[in-house]
Amino acid sequence: MNAVTIKDVARAAGVSPKTVSRVMNAEAHVRAPVREHVLRIVAELGYRPNAHARSLSSSRSFLIGLFFDDPASGYAADVQLGAITRCRHHGYHLVVERVDRSVEGWLEETASALQALDLAGVVLTPPICDWTELTDLFAQRGIPVVKLGSSTAGPVSAVVHIDDYAAARDMTDHLVALGHRRIAFVQGNATHGAARRRLAGFQDAMAAAGLDVRADWIPAADFTFRSGMAAGDALLAATDRPTAIFAANDEMALGVLVSAARLDIAVPKSLSVVGFDDAPVSRMAWPQLTTIRQPNGELAAATIDILVDPAYAQAETRDGYSVELPYGMIERSSSGPA
């Protein structure tokens, strides 16, 4: 393409390419009239610096990588929107990559992609944010990383997250306040740190309320609708059943809801069901789900803000950049008095 280059602008403005470069990068030491004149020519010609040339000469790239285990999850979509919007704001672009651990040589392949693209930084989403092979790889290549949704910050990377533990405690307290004593908890995929923290929050809140938790009332599941439905079936089949079920995410809560519907158990009259995430599906159910709002878009935006900060890449210890954002309890119609 006959795109306009820095030389074209320089010629048209009667200055050197270097001066144009200074103007484009908002560097100091350009007299105001010169700057304005150059800016006018830039606008006239529709000049936009070539990102590849910039990256090559400055060895700093304008591409940020967003790495997913499962880019097709509802969670991923929200995160992405926040990240894209923020990248655009900073003049960066978002490259989305998938890390599929089941593929032979996945780590090498990821490393390759990295080197080829010379990414300015990387956002790691759950659960891959907790894979140390990956974080080690980035550390070794000197690529700044921010972990989204992990709780284990460290010298090599900041984390951006909500307090899953406290949120789960709050939700459990809410159920207890409603008069529930027989409360079950459907666990998320144990490879996710968030699943473990939510469970801990539930358990501690129950203990604090002086309530027993039967082992078979904290069934293991894996964050999918199907696993939630199976857990619901097991929990609700017995005559001796809980009066409230707290699922570690909304999809599983929906599964519990369907299980209850099939068994003709009225929600919230005979059973309260609550979730976690405030995913779009939490509103597409009947009754709508009481849940914890997690600001995924804002969390993602925060990871980008950290990554584009030049000081972050240099920092001795990056932990200090970590951000915790507030969550919210969303009380809808799937929970009620015991």
Next chain:
Amino acid sequence: MNAVTIKDVARAAGVSPKTVSRVMNAEAHVRAPVREHVLRIVAELGYRPNAHARSLSSSRSFLIGLFFDDPASGYAADVQLGAITRCRHHGYHLVVERVDRSVEGWLEETASALQALDLAGVVLTPPICDWTELTDLFAQRGIPVVKLGSSTAGPVSAVVHIDDYAAARDMTDHLVALGHRRIAFVQGNATHGAARRRLAGFQDAMAAAGLDVRADWIPAADFTFRSGMAAGDALLAATDRPTAIFAANDEMALGVLVSAARLDIAVPKSLSVVGFDDAPVSRMAWPQLTTIRQPNGELAAATIDILVDPAYAQAETRDGYSVELPYGMIERSSSGPA
């Protein structure tokens, strides 16, 4: 980063950089032993060509743009997974961009992003695949485009899609075969070509079956759950109500389902509800939705295959590259005899 460059490989292999380049690009005219030797060194050193340098010198980039109106939709997630996987396969990377028409200067901003990144090609998703300002922009810059889900192919771009019209006819025929005569259709957002084609399929199937379609039984909606629920409320409030409702997508069908649940209308006993898309949510409802399966991942993969074909960029008329993939009827439990 002290990444290994083509020079390092050349030195270690005792050949010129040009020879290494030839090997990396699988060009002809390299003797087998030399090729193998170079390949060995490449593996040893973990060499990976720098994408920016490649793009700059060859003026062909390895970045493909995936443009969305709403990157947070469930649809977007599926599409993305297919596209990412296929890009990786071809040695390309996927840059996800959002086109927000409500932002002042959106077209210029998009053009800027384009020029900076020097994209090898672009995938346009619905509904932006039908925005001619956008396709004109790409055509003018000489950037190959493939439209996903549009039906209006043209000289400047191929389309990859299913036959929405035929699928909607099939679904309507299914309802008619079940004995339904009083069938309503909840329309999708009219700015989407697919919404119009699905409506046309419904109308033609009804006409072919000799069935009348009341104007107030084809309510306008916009593909959202909320709009589907509103349409359901309007349709089901009257005593004189339809026995089947066909919603132009699954989210709206879910809305109809919730509307029915609140009015205590049993599905599928007293009302059949069917959707379109086979979105993940179609299985998270009770009863599960009868719907049309649209292979989003495969459709997306097909767009990438077209874009990486060098012949496509050169082609006089690109229409010939268009692909139509088969859809499927998924009969689940939300539909039954009238």
Next chain:
DNA sequence: CTGAAAGCGCTTACAG
């Protein structure tokens, strides 16, 4: 405050 030279890591012509 401004600019001329050199170079980032590749590939494109052009030689041989």
Next chain:
DNA sequence: CTGAAAGCGCTTACAG
């Protein structure tokens, strides 16, 4: 079949 030269569009030192 292989290589030396030039250049892609910028920015990084260095001068002045």
